[in-house]
Amino acid sequence: MAKKDKGSPVRDALRVGAELPDPGSTPVGPGKKPKAVAKLDDAAARLSSLQEALYAEGVGGGRRNVLLVLQGMDTSGKGGTVSHVLGLVNPMGVRYAGFKAPTPAERRHHYLWRIRKQLPVPGQIGVFDRSHYEDILVPRVTGLLTAAERRRRYSEINAFERELADAGTTVVKVFLHISPEEQLDRLRARLQTPEKHWKYNPGDLDARSHWPAYQEAYADIFKKTSTAHAPWHVVPADRKWYRNWAVAELLIETLAELAPRFPEPGFDVDTELAKLKGVGVPG
């Protein structure tokens, strides 16, 4: 646990660059499903033990934690990622928060108000299913954000994430990158499966009709908010098995670099063992 990882090949390969990878590609790691599924199985044990060490460190007074920010177009697999990747670790150490369109009550506050309320505590892995980035994306695409307001929000978000880093939170920002063709298939599947109807929203088609504007907005977000302490990663997400493997590895590399440590006991082990020997069975 205390060993440093030898590097971050997956983070390095998926860090956002000038060009986005093809949504169906597999830029690093397994290129076929059976291998990716087997590797995710292996990853489960590592992720789980790193998470336990982080949690233990938090119990011992450490303040560090991790925040996974998931963004992507509708059907890009944010929920599936939570289920298949975060589902691998102990629920005690996970804090999930999904952000939908803000309610009227939420709108009366600064847009970071509801975000701050959902931050993970020390030792936890927090997951944001959508996030404060929606507060640039949606108003920008729907034309409700002036260029000046947009600049202000970028600057606020960068300051906010700087503050998180200073407070001990490692922010892992992931864009799940799907193709419009794949989205069409997934929307159709939702409509054709009654148990998936609840995941479908007619508004998804409106958002889809603004696809190029969203891609442009994301490109701008990557340019303005991919910082050294909170860079963006682009995960090709047309293949669910690749997406799951990649997000698991991003978390593992992040945690391995943190190298969380089980806390030193605040007691003398031998003394306590001796006390236990003297203890009878009460009752």
Add this chain to the structure above:
Amino acid sequence: MAKKDKGSPVRDALRVGAELPDPGSTPVGPGKKPKAVAKLDDAAARLSSLQEALYAEGVGGGRRNVLLVLQGMDTSGKGGTVSHVLGLVNPMGVRYAGFKAPTPAERRHHYLWRIRKQLPVPGQIGVFDRSHYEDILVPRVTGLLTAAERRRRYSEINAFERELADAGTTVVKVFLHISPEEQLDRLRARLQTPEKHWKYNPGDLDARSHWPAYQEAYADIFKKTSTAHAPWHVVPADRKWYRNWAVAELLIETLAELAPRFPEPGFDVDTELAKLKGVGVPG
């Protein structure tokens, strides 16, 4: 999903009675580990699909949810239950809250204040790892609660749980019942395994020295707060495999009785499918 369960054999068998079962016993269900482990595997799929339906119902505007309250002596397996049972379902639908000794800031509020902040929202399964019952247990055993104050807390807690039931929350209260012999083994194991040191607290021995007083306090709690809408269940917990199976079944029976329903779509499926056909690939 919409089918009613045929009954609640596990809930019925484990509902608290005048006498507590032996902590090593298996009053209902599998009596051997291999069978219990296999049955828990089967239970995973049922639990997961019931949880998804509850979650979907919540997204569709339903207000129902479930709150699992876990109580038990130190090492009784509250954390293990969260990991092995709640770990079977999608983290999106689980809200975990652990309650330690209240902080000075928390003490300035009513004891239910911090509890209310952690209640699950509609569609979720909430888990309390310790709970408002600690606010009767600990001060009672340490002599800080007068009989009058205790009566007031019982009445407040019953009113609180009545309010939860009225708001759509099904409270499942579980006492993980271990023997003092088993606790001794588990405390020793924590001390003998460096990666488990963080789970050990010298104060656990003080609590252990008050074992009979805690058992008496629990007996009184069961008598005063096992209500029709929020009964107590006693799970023999010396065998971890039995404990995991039993808590999973308690949740499954509870969810099956709720029979959560996928919401009716708020749109016409055929219209949406037709719209999809007309949709091109943007960009």
